[in-house]
Amino acid sequence: MDKKEEIMEDCKKARMAIRDTLDVVGGKWKLILISIMREGPVRFNELSKLAEISPRILSKELKELEMNDLVERKVIDTRPINVEYSLTPYCKTLDSVINSMLDWGIQHRKNILAK
Amino acid sequence: MDKKEEIMEDCKKARMAIRDTLDVVGGKWKLILISIMREGPVRFNELSKLAEISPRILSKELKELEMNDLVERKVIDTRPINVEYSLTPYCKTLDSVINSMLDWGIQHRKNILAK
DNA sequence: CAGAATCCCCACGGATACTG
DNA sequence: CAGTATCCGTGGGGATTCTG
Numbered sequence: 001m002d003k004k005e006e007i008m009e010d011c012k013k014a015r016m017a018i019r020d021t022l023d024v025v026g027g028k029w030k031l032i033l034i035s036i037m038r039e040g041p042v043r044f045n046e047l048s049k050l051a052e053i054s055p056r057i058l059s060k061e062l063k064e065l066e067m068n069d070l071v072e073r074k075v076i077d078t079r080p081i082n083v084e085y086s087l088t089p090y091c092k093t094l095d096s097v098i099n100s101m102l103d104w105g106i107q108h109r110k111n112i113l114a115k
Numbered sequence: 116m117d118k119k120e121e122i123m124e125d126c127k128k129a130r131m132a133i134r135d136t137l138d139v140v141g142g143k144w145k146l147i148l149i150s151i152m153r154e155g156p157v158r159f160n161e162l163s164k165l166a167e168i169s170p171r172i173l174s175k176e177l178k179e180l181e182m183n184d185l186v187e188r189k190v191i192d193t194r195p196i197n198v199e200y201s202l203t204p205y206c207k208t209l210d211s212v213i214n215s216m217l218d219w220g221i222q223h224r225k226n227i228l229a230k
Numbered sequence: 231c232a233g234a235a236t237c238c239c240c241a242c243g244g245a246t247a248c249t250g
Numbered sequence: 251c252a253g254t255a256t257c258c259g260t261g262g263g264g265a266t267t268c269t270g
Contacts, residue, residue: 043251078251238264246256
C-alpha cells in the first residue's frame with residue numbers, strides 16, 4: 001500500500017481513538033467531576049455544590065460515568081438517605097489524561113497572562 | 116483556613132484549569148484535526164477529507180485554532196489558490212494531552228472488546 | 231481550491247419546582 | 251438528601267449550494 005493510503009489509515013485510527021476517549025470523558029462536565037472526586041468520595045449534593053452543576057445534569061453525568069465503570073455509587077442507609085460517589089480503580093487509568101489537561105490549562109493561562 | 120475550604124479551593128483551581136483546556140481544544144473536532152496535522156502540513160480540502168468534516172465547520176475550527184496560536188495558515192500563491200495548514204511550535208505543548216487521549220482510547224477499546 | 235452563505239435540527243445544558 | 255419532572259434556549263454541528 002502506498003504512502004497516501006498509509007497516512008489515511010493512521011488518521012483513521014487516531015480519529016477513532018480520540019473519538020472513543022471523547023465519547024467517554026468528553027463534554028463539559030465529566031473530567032471536572034472526576035477531578036473533584038479524586039479528592040475523595042463525595043455525596044450528591046456536595047458534588048453539586050463543588051462543581052456548580054445542577055442536579056439534573058449531575059445525575060445524568062454520573063449515570064454515564066457509572067455505565068463506563070469510572071464511578072461507583074454507594075448508598076449509605078441513613079435517614080434521610082445518603083449516597084456516596086467515588087472513583088473506581090479503572091478510573092485511575094485516566095490519570096495521565098486528566099493530569100496533562102490540568103497541567104496544560106494552568107500553563108496556558110500563565111502564557112496568556114504573560115502576554 | 117480549614118480543611119473544607121482548602122478542598123473547595125483545590126476544586127476551583129482544577130475546574131478552572133480543565134475548563135481552560137476544554138475551551139481551547141474541547142469539542143468534537145479540534146483534537147482530531149491537530150492529530151491529523153501532526154503527520155505534516157495539509158491543505159484545506161485534504162484535511163476536510165481526512166477528517167470527514169464539512170468545509171463550514173472545518174473553516175470555523177481552523178480559525179479558532181489559529182486564534183489560539185495552535186495552527187498556522189499559509190497561502191501558497193498558485194492558481195487556483197492553495198492554502199496549507201500546519202501546527203505551530205506552541206501546539207507541541209499539547210503533545211502529552213493528545214498522546215494520553217490517544218493511548219487511553221486505544222486501550223479502552225481493547226478493554227471493551229475483551230469483555 | 232478554499233471558503234462563505236444559507237438554512238436547519240436537535241441534543242446539550244440550564245432553571246426551577248417537586249417527591250420519596 | 252438524592253434525585254426526577256418539566257420546560258426552555260442556545261449554539262454546535264450538519265448538508266448543500268455558491269463564488270472568487
